[in-house]
Amino acid sequence: MWLAVHARGDELRPFVHALWVGARQAVRPELVALPASPRFVSSAVARRIAEASQLPDLLDRHPSDTDLLARAGRLLVRMGCSRDDPTNLLAYRDALRVYDGVVGRAGLLPPTLDNAAMLLSLALDLSSGTGVLLEWPPGRRAVLLESLGRLLAEPRWAVAGATASTADQRRRADWIRRTGRQPFKRPATPDGFRVEVVAGDPADREPVEARVLIDGRPVVPAVFGRGPVHSPDHLLDEGRLRAGAEPREVQLAEAYCTEGCCGALYVTIRRDADQVVWENWRQTMPGSREPAPELPAYRFDASAYDTEIARAETDCSWSWRTRTVARLIKAGLIEEPDVLSRWDASRDWISSGFDDPDTAVVTFWYVPGLASGSPERADSPLQFRWVIRDDGTPPEAQAAAALRRLAEEDPKSYATVCGGSRERAEELGFPGQPRLIEPWTSRVKMALCWVPPEISWCWVPPPVDAADSCSASRRHSVRASANAGSWRARRARPSASRAARRPSEAFSSRATTNSPTAGSPSPCVPSPCAASGCRAGDRCTRARSRSQRFCPAAPAVPLARAMRRSTATGSTRLPFPRPRGVRPYAPTGLRRTTLVPGGCPT
Template identity: 95%
Template sequence: MSAQEERNALTAPTALYDQALSLLREFPDGVPPRRGYSRPRKTAVGKDPLPREEARSAIREALSPLPDDPAALHRRFERLGIQDRHRYLIGFTVAGLPLPADQVDAARALGRRLVRTGATASTVIAGIALLGRLGEPEDVPYLSVLGLLRDLTGPVINALDILDRRSAAVVWLAVYARSDELRPFVHALWTGARQAVHPELVALSTSPRFVSSAVARRIAEASRLPDLLDRHPSDTDLLARAGRLLVRMGCSRDEPTDLLAYRDALRVYDGVVGRAGLLPPTLDNAAMLLSLALDLSSGTGVLLDWPPGRRAVLLESLGRLLAEPRWAVAGATASTADQRRRADWIRRTGQQPFKRRATPDGFRVEVVAGDPADREPVEARVLVDGRPVVPAVFGRGRAHSPDHLLDEGRLRAGAEPREVQLAEAYCTEGCCGALYVTIRRDADQVVWENWRQNMPGSREPAPELPAYRFDASAYDREIARAETDCSWSWRARTVARLIKAGLIEEPDVLSRWDASRYWISSGFDDPDTAVVTFWYVPGMVSGSPERADSPLQFRWVIRDDGTPPEAQAAAALRRLAEEDPKSYARVCGGSRERAEELGFSWPDGA
């Protein structure tokens, strides 16, 4: 070995695995910190990054044929301009790399060497992807430690999801779960304190503030929830927690795909529903069981791979249980406004998931209001042949509300084709996409066709959907029924819907004040209020709007006064017709400058 080679050997960079292990040992009890570890990223000097397609081709060239050792792969990556910034492309390329049977053992051995000795993210990720395909149980501890480095967490979890779901969930929770309330549970998981997992799980809050659908799934996977239920069959606290985790996984406000990705969902449903009779008839438990029933009847739970008839059996069991007198009085002791609101929701919604309403051609619209304690949204779920369309093909957000789809008549079929947005991503369409369908009338049929998914940044092709044809008369009856059905609605929401209907029928009620209708519904922070918002542009009624590009938005809050919703809505519409709403509504949008220019106060803190 030359002197230069000796110096290179002495100054060889530390393997990323060794770096992660050293960082882990510095923390008390060897438990990683929340968000894992960051490490300095090295930027290639004097080299412009390769465009995506060139990088993909270069990665294929570097991997064909697979080298014998990590150093050779590192040299190829350097020569071809492949950098750490290409780590996700590397993972996808390796995942699709053809591997003849006689190369499998060599590829596995290379993957292990890359994972254990690789010093750059690019080469280590190639190893992670190889072990995701070919790894064995002995590789799991190495991958778990590497997953604590933030720029490797995603690829490691993808690999561990194939090799060992529990380990993937533990790493996911350690790095991604940001709530302090979860740290004792993560500590028990990471240290292998098996006896502590059960009590820490029972102690966890499953409030949406702390537990999203993804967190709920990973908690269930990490704790081996079905096994815990089997070991503690009489623990009603654990049983209730398991039910709440299922509810959170199916939450449409987050990602409905989490419930579908949870491999043990059927076992947990069986365990919870099969033992639900052991639960005390509290308001919390009644709401949890009703939420499960709603999901099993028209939500994401329908889409699980159920054995024939099993889902119907579980629904019937829940229906019988919740009809028992002891459950019927679960909300009788409600003392706070939140508890009374929840008890009212149970009374309104209690029979909905158990009604077997047959519809011709299998088309149905089910409006579902979720548990108000969780601030669940109201959805207009479209079902074809009993299966909810939105979560079946669009895993990034819930179905739109009835305010959007029904109150505006968007699902009605006319002679002219109409493209309708059925769902939008929980962030925004511009971020993560939306689901569209074109609806048209064709003689005695209504056709849903030309499905379109706008999914920016998605690496997977959107699922293709066929055209659906429905009997037009039956379709019209179902839309009319859904549009007029208020059984799901609470008083303030009904007031808002009636005000909106009145303004749609008579738009000049607002236009006479140079105003136009905007969002009208119940209040999010206070569901016992109806909220009317409108835009104001001076001169709109005369046809000469002044600075139409700078409107002001106003908000009028109407508190439920206990009188019939029809009377409250009629009174609100009369006031809108007789008094300028700008005199009693408050500015809530636009710009401070424009508000002050027109003589209105800008809201504090806005």
Template identity: 80%
Template sequence: MSAQEERNALTSPTALYDHALHLLRESADGAPPRRGYSLPREAATGEDPPSWEAAKNAIQEVLSPLPDNPETLRRRFERHGIRNRHSHLIESTVADLPLPPEQLGAARCLGRQLTRTGTTGAAVTAGIALLVRLGEPEDVPYLSALGLFRELTRSAVGALDNLDRQSAAVVWLAVYSRRDELRPLVSALWTGNRQAIRAELVASPASARFIGSAMARRIAEASRLPDLLDHHCSDTDLLARAGRLLVRMGRSQDDPTDLLAYSDAPRVYDSVVTRAGLLPPTLDNAAGLLSLALDLDSGIGVLLDWPPGRRAALLESLRKLLAEPRWAVVSATAGEAEQRLRADWIRRTGRQPFKRPATSGRLRIEVVVGDPADREPVETRILIDGRPLVPAVFGHGPAHSPEYLLDDGRLRAGAESREVQLAEAYCTEGCCGALYATIRRDGNHVVWENWRRPQTMPGSRETAPELPAYRFDASAYDTEIARAETDRSWSWPARTTARLIKAGLIDNPDLLTRWDARRGWISTGFEDPNTTVVTFCYVPGPASERPEQPDSFLQFRWDIQDDGTPPETQAAAALRRLAEEDPKSYGQVCGGSRERAEELGFPWPASS
């Protein structure tokens, strides 16, 4: 907390709204600082805070029925020990309060009084939560100011999202965009200088390292991107940046609800694609347009609310443009290593979003490799009746890789039914869950049923509806799965080398077990896709003359740089070396127990 915030905290009681305005007036450039402001420190009471369960019960008692005025609510909160730390419980309780029609006016009035005059975080949180349900446009300035307190940002933005998406996005960016490189854009958005917004938007960084899906959506909303594009019809820099923001919103490894929640997405797609012919034919622009095509063909963009035939028309427009000679030669002029990666990706992937489905039937499998500059995962997109399944019903992460779903035959329908994990949350299943389906053969049909997924929809408190059983013609299903399993057109040499090494180790597990090792993750490097990465775990066995400690293993990593020879040759050489040389002599420790590594004489990685 700054010295000024400390002084203000001592002059209570001051309405938090007035406090926010005071802090803004003291700002040198009229914009809030990065990460916003902190609520004034609460005075110590000397009493132990109530337990979570006690606080939950107390909040329900305090709010049922709603008090008539803010002072009554403040006294009740104080009596029960309800403080700023209980904001989540306050929000959820208010969200679930039954509000009969005859009480809506009084509840709205109470919410407004609390947001305008409330002096504690708990009271103001209750007011904001009421305005999430009952707010009107006149509440926007108050919610915007209160949202600058980082403890209130999430709830204030939730209320603003229902009233004014632009204001919600500006507040969100003011508090959550913590990269220095984005601050000039945020300042321009806060002050509302349209000319400065355009200049700073074009100048701001566009890489995935700086801008994820949520950041991209909020920038588009805050800048009123469709209006900006219409006002600067021939501005190719702005056009390219708008396309990049769409690509960021459509990233499968981020939250798909960002693109789906962006109501202007079809309009921006339309502007970018129909004017794409104005763009100079650069590698970056070619990669951006191809990424948009992949999204419109099999990604999250399919799920947007499109007028009939419009999405197909945009895809056809992109197909014709990228087939023009001036665009077709772009990938042949790449020089640096990073450029060559993207050029190779464009050559491999360029026709994928524009070809007709290889087989007829309800099921379609597309293995999609994203722009290597964005370090996108390779995902197995599953489309049912033309719609991508995973972002539509799960939305917490992309579908699994082809190595997991296709190479190991998990999508095949056998005589026995089996449960298959189709996707896992990017934060792990233990955090936000996974998507499972049971696949079984039923006569002339294959059935996907008995779905398991998180109980609520992504980005929402709404209960996820039950998913239906999907039935596929068995012959068409088998044909599509076989095609997808054998189609390697998406792969590149290092990835193929990794697949062949993995297959060799599955066929000959003794290649590793002879060295007291077991196979781990085998794929391509995240930072360098042209590197094949082989990992294995090591637990000393009886032959090592070291005591066996199964719970204290070491993980090793062996990097194999693509040398330009065929993947079959590189994989055979790697398997031969594993047969002849202990891989611990050329692999590097990358995980496990540091103490065990030191005991066994292996250097621990410096970065760990």
């Protein structure tokens, strides 16, 4: 039932139909034929697929089916994905049986690039990820890790990426080469405090995590399952995990949407004589009525702690070339901040490109008068973006060349504007970036917000003449419609979908008494949540009923159609692959709304 309601992708329908009609003979071939991309299979969907198909029994009935074996391994990887919701792996009751079945028969798998990446992802999860938190019998997890280590060290698996032909395949093969032995190295101090930097499979766009382990167990997925631990750029390169004389509160992880939506995990780090103390754990959970889990204070030997932090900060074995270039540029700008400040600029996000990992991206803010100490309109800065492509020289040489150019040439002359207001950009002499500067002011107006995963994404086009008539809210947001109610009603009304394709008739499909029409703007009708302090009015995303989660003055347009239509009208396309929530890698220029506990954008 859950899959029939939530797994709406066309690629999943044959499998769901086989389950629905009870065609048990068709379940296995349809399961094998499922797409492996995270776009179609989230962690929650992966768990439901494994439960509905009775995956351990299928593996027992077909022990020599290598396609089924590979599919079972990929489902385990998806369930433990930290970028999504890793608690689904902990909620899957048959996880240990599937791990035993996949690892125990992994030698039957052909040594392809996909299978090598899948087995390595399982090993990384078993060594420092969510898989550690399963209720393993004593010594069983170590046996599985040792078995995977022996298998992947065999010559036939060591050359799995030798035939890589495309850029994506070569990038994946390079990841296997860099990371292949990492999960099988025995740490010098298995107990106590340890930081393990893990780069996930680049084919799945997995994040780079600075996993914090205490007594061999990962801290973040144990108490915070709504997002991955922060990257080493945030925790290590900035020195946030160092223990100083003054207590420091550090954000270890943030929800995959935003902290204002689903919270974050904090800890206070302080030095107490010859010990380092982690205490005062804090979770921000907006709108939640359940108490956050409490963690005790942890004490570590200060000398061992400092040694581990220094090792983690200097370890670059996980990093690829452009990521190393970005880290060296960032380190140089931290050491010499005057390199940018002389150009009235300040450092912002610096890392490898998300869309193109083979580039290094440097972003900075520009405020006139910053160097002289008299910034002009500091509340209206412009954001610039400089993309550095890998030229094949050593990363150290590329970073040094980039720092020299930043010091000798005004970076605003070769970087592009990627954030700030259009008016401010034109005022300062940087016009011509309509797609990156405030896309909500363009023809297709939208902002980003997050809704629970059981609600589908929709897009609300702006009213024709009433776009500026609502004094309560001037930003149009992505709307959500409930599965039961408006979603079914929308599928039952194809005429509404056809009308939504025509901008001139965009408001004729669901006319109400307070719907604005061309030439006759009407103010927003206050919603019941206005009494709680929300000023979004009728454009509020808070659920007023199961069938009303959108502005009644505008029709709901499915996300896929909105993306096609936004491309035709020249607007910025939404980047996330499936309607799970706002990813932390939203393109520069798209602002997220700030969510209050009620879920209303402010």
